[in-house]
Amino acid sequence: MTGVSAVRAGFAEVFGGDPAGVWAAPGRVNLIGEHTDYNDGFVLPIALSQRILAAARPRSDGRLRLHSAQGDGQTTDLTVANLRAGAVTTWAAYPAGVVWALREAGHEVGGADVYLAGDVPTGAGLSSSAALECAVAFAYDGMYGLGLTAPQLALLAQRAENDFAGVPCGVMDQMASACCEAGSALFLDTRDLSVRHVPFDAAAHGLRLLVVDTRVKHDLGDGAYAALRAGCERAAELAGRRALRDVALSELDMVLGLLPPELHGLVRHVVTEQARVTETLALLHTGRVAGVGPVLTAGHASLRDDFRVSCPETDLVVETAVTAGALGARMTGGGFGGSVIVLTSAEAADGVTAAVETAFAEAGYARPRIFAAEAGAGAGRAE
Ligand code: GAF
Numbered sequence: 001m002t003g004v005s006a007v008r009a010g011f012a013e014v015f016g017g018d019p020a021g022v023w024a025a026p027g028r029v030n031l032i033g034e035h036t037d038y039n040d041g042f043v044l045p046i047a048l049s050q051r052i053l054a055a056a057r058p059r060s061d062g063r064l065r066l067h068s069a070q071g072d073g074q075t076t077d078l079t080v081a082n083l084r085a086g087a088v089t090t091w092a093a094y095p096a097g098v099v100w101a102l103r104e105a106g107h108e109v110g111g112a113d114v115y116l117a118g119d120v121p122t123g124a125g126l127s128s129s130a131a132l133e134c135a136v137a138f139a140y141d142g143m144y145g146l147g148l149t150a151p152q153l154a155l156l157a158q159r160a161e162n163d164f165a166g167v168p169c170g171v172m173d174q175m176a177s178a179c180c181e182a183g184s185a186l187f188l189d190t191r192d193l194s195v196r197h198v199p200f201d202a203a204a205h206g207l208r209l210l211v212v213d214t215r216v217k218h219d220l221g222d223g224a225y226a227a228l229r230a231g232c233e234r235a236a237e238l239a240g241r242r243a244l245r246d247v248a249l250s251e252l253d254m255v256l257g258l259l260p261p262e263l264h265g266l267v268r269h270v271v272t273e274q275a276r277v278t279e280t281l282a283l284l285h286t287g288r289v290a291g292v293g294p295v296l297t298a299g300h301a302s303l304r305d306d307f308r309v310s311c312p313e314t315d316l317v318v319e320t321a322v323t324a325g326a327l328g329a330r331m332t333g334g335g336f337g338g339s340v341i342v343l344t345s346a347e348a349a350d351g352v353t354a355a356v357e358t359a360f361a362e363a364g365y366a367r368p369r370i371f372a373a374e375a376g377a378g379a380g381r382a383e
Contacts, residue, residue: 002053002117004383007069011055011115014067014075019055019115020143025134025379026051027120027127028176029211029332029341031185031200031292032299033277035307037170038229039236039270040191040243042277045172046200046375047180048126048211052118053382054095054135058143059111064099066092069117080111085164094129095136097160102140105156109144121369123217125331125338129165130173133157134379137178142381150378151193154178167220168229169334180378187281191245198284200375205289207327208349209341212356213369214313216337225334228309232270235263244270265306272302293327293343300330300340309335313365317342317356324348324355341373 004022011019026047033043066076068091076092083100095114102109114136120128137153154174161167171190180186184197202209236244239255244267247255252271256264276295283291300318304310314331317340321329326344333339344352353370360368
């Protein structure tokens with residue numbers, strides 16, 4: 001985990017002096033509820049212990065200076081009053097977009113020096129961009145005394161990503177980063193943003209939740225995600241529903257009869273995935289955590305065969321892990337690469353890890369990064 005003292009030292013080196021504070025925001029994995037958020041549906045993510053830290057100090061001259069420890073050593077120097085959607089095309093679009101979104105929403109915020117560092121892998125489907133946005137949103141809220149709530153900051157972070165950086169994501173990742181609590185998964189109804197914190201402690205049940213980063217980079221901005229979203233919205237419109245969330249499982253066949261065949265897979269996935277979230281919630285509420293495994297694997301099959309967002313590497317992880325004795329596995333996040341979550345007994349975890357590593361080596365794939373996830377805390381002031 002990147003430490004607060006390292007970030008303070010980095011800030012002093014780049015900008016001189018001390019920051020006004022240090023704020024942190026985590027990455028996430030989604031247990032279940034994939035590609036449901038922009039269909040007004042349910043999601044169930046947990047925050048990771050991997051996080052982005054932002055050491056920040058306000059400036060009175062309207063300049064926004066952004067420096068990332070993971071960047072190319074350059075400091076991005078912007079003028080807050082000149083921020084325009086689409087004008088920043090590097091990683092700095094995410095933090096700058098948050099400042100833009102705050103001002104668009106009428107908050108009178110000025111400039112700042114912001115030093116960013118963290119250990120959320122980028123392009124791994126673990127929400128590094130949402131963590132970046134939320135770290136800066138919470139830093140600005142603290143520095144400028146805005147008094148905004150975590151969901152309000154999450155919505156501003158999503159606006160930054162949608163309208164400033166031009167990535168049409170749903171609200172799950174920002175809500176997870178902003179609102180999760182340690183030891184719990186976040187059940188979120190994306191229609192009304194109501195949340196429930198659902199205890200999730202795999203270790204207490206003799207289990208492990210492994211995250212396998214396949215190292216296949218995914219990019220939500222490349223058009224495929226937008227096309228899926230547009231397909232879902234078109235299907236809802238043709239079916240005469242506000243969103244696909246409004247199609248009940250019992251009506252699925254009837255609704256498919258109203259739609260062109262190329263939309264069937266999208267609709268089938270979203271409608272059955274909604275049911276899988278509800279099923280997972282019931283299993284967690286009754287302490288049957290191991291029972292979540294097969295639901296994950298069914299979710300992966302749906303993402304692979306109906307929604308078509310898996311790839312050979314994520315499929316290989318799922319297949320290998322389950323064959324090696326895992327309780328279940330599925331890709332997590334937007335897809336087209338990224339990471340897989342694997343639910344396994346603690347005893348089988350090493351064997352599952354070794355089997356996945358061997359399968360990747362045999363297939364000639366890059367060595368995956370594998371770690372055990374625990375439900376971490378959401379964003380806030382780190383110091
Ligand atoms: C990405 C998006 F950013 C989320 O909003 C969500 O749609 C997810 O893909 C798929 O569930 O992480």
